[in-house]
Amino acid sequence: MDCIFCRIASGEVPTQYLHEDREIVAFPDINPQAPTHILIMPKEHFTSLGEMVPKNSELLGRLLLVAHSVAGQAGVVDTGFRLVLNQGRDGAQTVPHLHLHLMGGRGLSGRMG
Ligand code: 5GP
C-alpha cells in the first residue's frame, strides 16, 4: 500500500514534526486553509474510524490531547481553534489515513460545510 501519510510517519518523507511520540505525529498541512493548519495523526495506518476498535480508545483520546498541546505551541489556545476529521467521500477525505485537522489563527466561518 502506498500511503503518503505512512511515508511521512515513517520518516521516509522528511517532514518537520511539531510533535512526535511513539504513536502520534503532528505536522503542518502542505496546503494550509488557515494561518494555523496542522495535521495530527496516528503513525499506524487506519483508513477511518471504522477500523478502530476499543483497544484504540486511548490512542483516539490522545489524538485530542496532542491536538490541544500543539494548539498551545501554535499560540491559538486563547483565540480558539477548530478540529476536523474528514471521513469518506461525503466527508471530502482525500488522504485515506485517519488524521485530525487543527485550524486557527483567524476567525473561521460558522458554516460547517
Ligand atoms: P483530507 O481531505 O483527507 O481530510 O485532508 C488531507 C490533507 O492533507 C489536505 O489538507 C492536504 O493539503 C494535506 N496533504 C496532502 N498531502 C500532503 C503531504 O504530502 N504533506 C502534508 N504536509 N500535507 C499533505
Ligand code: ZN
Ligand atoms: Zn497510511
